[in-house]
Amino acid sequence: MTILCVRFQLPPTSEADLPHLLGMLEEFTPVVQALPPDGALADLRGAERYFGRDAIELASVIRVRSLALHGVDCVIGAGPGPMLARMALDEAAPGVTRTVPEEQGAIAEFLADKPVAALPGVGSATARTLGDYGLDTLGRVAAAPLSTLQRLIGAKAGRELREKANGIDRGRVVPNAVSRSLAAERPFGRDELDPDRHRRALLSAAEELGARLRALEKVCRTLTLTVRYADRSATTRSRTLTEPTAHSPALTRTAYGLYEALGLQRARVRAIALRAEGLDPADQASHQLTFDPVDEKVRRIEEVADRARAKFGPRAVMPGGLGGAAA
Numbered sequence: 001m002t003i004l005c006v007r008f009q010l011p012p013t014s015e016a017d018l019p020h021l022l023g024m025l026e027e028f029t030p031v032v033q034a035l036p037p038d039g040a041l042a043d044l045r046g047a048e049r050y051f052g053r054d055a056i057e058l059a060s061v062i063r064v065r066s067l068a069l070h071g072v073d074c075v076i077g078a079g080p081g082p083m084l085a086r087m088a089l090d091e092a093a094p095g096v097t098r099t100v101p102e103e104q105g106a107i108a109e110f111l112a113d114k115p116v117a118a119l120p121g122v123g124s125a126t127a128r129t130l131g132d133y134g135l136d137t138l139g140r141v142a143a144a145p146l147s148t149l150q151r152l153i154g155a156k157a158g159r160e161l162r163e164k165a166n167g168i169d170r171g172r173v174v175p176n177a178v179s180r181s182l183a184a185e186r187p188f189g190r191d192e193l194d195p196d197r198h199r200r201a202l203l204s205a206a207e208e209l210g211a212r213l214r215a216l217e218k219v220c221r222t223l224t225l226t227v228r229y230a231d232r233s234a235t236t237r238s239r240t241l242t243e244p245t246a247h248s249p250a251l252t253r254t255a256y257g258l259y260e261a262l263g264l265q266r267a268r269v270r271a272i273a274l275r276a277e278g279l280d281p282a283d284q285a286s287h288q289l290t291f292d293p294v295d296e297k298v299r300r301i302e303e304v305a306d307r308a309r310a311k312f313g314p315r316a317v318m319p320g321g322l323g324g325a326a327a
Helices: 015-025 045-051 055-070 082-089 104-112 124-131 138-143 146-153 155-165 195-216 248-262 293-312
Strands: 003-008 032-035 039-043 074-079 181-192 218-229 234-245 269-277
Touching: 003 015, 003 055, 003 082, 015 032, 015 039, 015 055, 039 082, 045 055, 055 074, 074 082, 082 104, 104 138, 124 146, 138 155, 146 155, 181 195, 181 218, 195 218, 195 248, 195 269, 218 248, 234 248, 248 269
Parallel strands: none
Antiparallel strands: 003 039, 003 074, 032 039, 181 269, 218 234, 218 269
């Protein structure tokens, strides 16, 4: 087991601590991939040789350092590849590292009874399609003829799914920088059921991100929504923007689209977070010209509002939808 998948048990308002925790992981290996809002992958192949300890022993040290230096506990999954480490994490508990052995037989046993949707990258629509034909577990998918899977979900997707169901993990840990993103989180004072309050929180977070991006003269290429629920579980979805932007209305529209795609019904939401990712300098970004005078007017108003906020504070100018709202 040379790959760790770590999820830090951050309080809803402490997502900004993630860069410090990633820095702690980088003391063990430079090959760390951030998984916002609260996780990371770490490739420990070089660390095992350097420290003379295996990945399980290093995971224990990481957990102790996280608690001692940052007061944050974590759950850890370990496996021979990123996919298997992520799946092990789903079964991990605080204080115990869940491992998937490297032997092919042990990997097959670990995967066999799991539902198809447990595989990273498999959505609910694909799982339903396969389930309609009795392929509801990874063991059954692994035993199915490749031609059958390709007829059901496509040539490339069928081949990749069969490989993954057989424990073939071609993924790798890609080092990235969490500093190339900005986050805005809106916790609720109580578990919130009202979709209108959810949308106001999204509007508030998108407005904040837009203002911060423009102040830094940056644009983002991807927007990620994380919804945390009362049972401490969370759902994260990302969407690539049609063009890199720091325009608040564009960010808000994308955030609303991500939220509506979740199809939440009577969900008890504890916090909502937006993360702008893939930041680039604004002067290097392309922008589709438009002859719409309304769009040009909105952008000019946005510039004026930014100057007012810089002079009188972030709440000097707010969208009408946030009037009187706590979010």
